[in-house]
Amino acid sequence: MPLSPFSEKCRPRKLDDLRGNSKEIEQVRDWALRWLQEPGIEPQARAMRQQAHSKHMLVTGPTGVGKTSLAYALANSLGFEVYEMNTSESRSQANIGEDLGIISVSATLSGKPRLILIDDVDTLGGSDRGGLSMVQKLLTSSLCPIYMTAGNAYDQRLTNLKAKVSVVQLRRINALSIKARLREICKLEKMDTSEQALDAISANAKGDLRAALNDLQGRNLGSFRDLHENAFNVLKTVFKTMTYSQARSALFSSETDHDMLKLWFEENIPVEYEGKDEIAKAYGYLSKADKFDARIIKRQYWGFLRYSNDLMACGIALSKQATYYKFVPYQFPVFLRTMGRYRGEMAMRRAVYKKLRAVLHTKDLEGSADLVKAMLRSIALDSNALAEAKKYYNLTDEEVGWLAGISVSALANGKKAVGQSHSAVAKRGTRRAKK
Numbered sequence: 001m002p003l004s005p006f007s008e009k010c011r012p013r014k015l016d017d018l019r020g021n022s023k024e025i026e027q028v029r030d031w032a033l034r035w036l037q038e039p040g041i042e043p044q045a046r047a048m049r050q051q052a053h054s055k056h057m058l059v060t061g062p063t064g065v066g067k068t069s070l071a072y073a074l075a076n077s078l079g080f081e082v083y084e085m086n087t088s089e090s091r092s093q094a095n096i097g098e099d100l101g102i103i104s105v106s107a108t109l110s111g112k113p114r115l116i117l118i119d120d121v122d123t124l125g126g127s128d129r130g131g132l133s134m135v136q137k138l139l140t141s142s143l144c145p146i147y148m149t150a151g152n153a154y155d156q157r158l159t160n161l162k163a164k165v166s167v168v169q170l171r172r173i174n175a176l177s178i179k180a181r182l183r184e185i186c187k188l189e190k191m192d193t194s195e196q197a198l199d200a201i202s203a204n205a206k207g208d209l210r211a212a213l214n215d216l217q218g219r220n221l222g223s224f225r226d227l228h229e230n231a232f233n234v235l236k237t238v239f240k241t242m243t244y245s246q247a248r249s250a251l252f253s254s255e256t257d258h259d260m261l262k263l264w265f266e267e268n269i270p271v272e273y274e275g276k277d278e279i280a281k282a283y284g285y286l287s288k289a290d291k292f293d294a295r296i297i298k299r300q301y302w303g304f305l306r307y308s309n310d311l312m313a314c315g316i317a318l319s320k321q322a323t324y325y326k327f328v329p330y331q332f333p334v335f336l337r338t339m340g341r342y343r344g345e346m347a348m349r350r351a352v353y354k355k356l357r358a359v360l361h362t363k364d365l366e367g368s369a370d371l372v373k374a375m376l377r378s379i380a381l382d383s384n385a386l387a388e389a390k391k392y393y394n395l396t397d398e399e400v401g402w403l404a405g406i407s408v409s410a411l412a413n414g415k416k417a418v419g420q421s422h423s424a425v426a427k428r429g430t431r432r433a434k435k
Contacts, residue, residue, distance in 0.1 A: 172207020
C-alpha cells in the first residue's frame with residue numbers, strides 16, 4: 001500500500017496549524033468572519049447585506065505557501081462547508097455558469113455556510129473557454145463567499161478580476177517557520193531526524209513548505225520500507241515479470257523517486273521490448289501515468305498517485321506477450337544527462353553575468369555580453385590585453401573561455417604563441433638596428 005505524502009497527510013486542519021504569513025492569514029480570517037451568521041436576520045437577507053459590503057477573496061502567491069490549505073483550514077476553524085471547483089477539467093463558460101450559479105445561491109444540506117473555492121483561477125483563460133468572465137459575473141450575484149487562488153498576482157488576465165475582489169498576497173515561508181513545522185511532523189511520525197538535516201531541508205525548500213515536506217519524507221523513506229531496490233532492480237523486475245502483483249511490489253519497494261523511475265522506463269522500454277505493438281502499448285500506459293501526475297500537480301490531490309504507479313509499473317509489465325530472457329544493459333536517461341550539462345552551463349552563465357553586471361551597470365546585459373565576447377575574441381592572442389581584461393571584469397580563465405567560446409587550452413596555446421611572436425619581432429628589430 002503506498003504511503004500517503006506528508007504534504008497531504010500533514011495538511012493544516014486549523015488556522016493555528018498554518019506557518020508563516022500570519023498577518024495575511026488574519027486578513028483572510030477577518031474577511032470570512034464578515035460572511036458568517038448574524039442573529040435575528042433571515043439567511044438570504046443577511047447574505048444580500050453582507051454581499052453588498054464584503055468583497056470576495058483572491059489569494060495569490062508562489063507554490064507551496066499554503067493558498068489552498070488556508071481555505072480548508074479557514075473552513076474547519078470557522079465552520080464553513082467547502083465546495084471546490086476544479087479548473088483543471090475542460091469546461092466551457094456555460095458549464096461553469098451552471099455549476100457555480102446554482103451552488104452560489106443555494107443552502108447546504110448540513111446547514112453550514114458555504115465557501116466556494118476556485119483553485120488556480122488564473123488557469124481559467126485556457127481550456128475553460130469564457131470561464132474567467134463567467135466567474136466575474138458570479139461575483140455580483142453569489143450569496144456565499146468565493147475564495148480564489150492564483151499563482152501570479154500580476155497576470156494580466158486577472159486585472160479586471162482584482163478590481164472586484166479583496167486581494168491578499170502570501171509570501172514565501174521563512175526557513176525558521178518551515179523548520180518548526182518539520183520538527184512537529186518528525187515528532188508526530190516518530191522520526192529521528194537531526195537538526196542539521198532539518199536545517200538543510202528548510203534552507204533548500206526556498207520558502208516552499210510542500211517541497212520541504214516531500215524532502216523530509218524522501219530522507220526518511222527508508223525507515224518505512226521492507227525492501228530497498230535501486231532503479232536497475234525495479235526495471236529488471238517490471239520488465240521480466242508477467243504478474244500484476246510482482247510489478248506493483250517492485251515499484252513500491254523502491255527508494256527511487258517516482259519521476260526518476262518514469263524517466264528510466266521511458267528510456268529503456270525500446271531497449272527491453274522488441275515488438276512494435278508491445279513498445280506502443282507500454283508507452284501508452286506510461287503516457288496515462290504521466291496524465292495522472294499532471295492532475296496531482298493541478299488539483300493537489302495525491303490520491304491519483306496510486307493510479308499513476310499502477311499504470312506505470314503494471315501497465316508496462318503486462319504490455320509484453322512473453323518475457324524476454326536476454327541480458328539488457330539498461331541505459332541512464334538521456335534527459336538527465338542533458339539536464340546535467342544544462343545546469344552546468346546555466347551555473348557558468350549566472351557566474352559570468354553576475355560579474356559583468358557589477359562592472360557594466362546596464363539593463364541590456366545580453367547585448368553588453370556580446371560586445372565583451374567580441375572584444376575577448378579579438379584580443380585572445382594578446383596575453384597582456386587579455387590579462388588586463390580578465391582583471392577588469394574579474395573573470396577566471398574558464399569564464400573567459402566560456403564567454404569568448406574558446407577553450408582554456410586554446411587560450412594557453414595562444415599566450416605561448418603570442419610570447420614567441422613578440423620575441424621573434426624583437427630579435428628581427430635588433431638585427432635591423434645593427435645593420
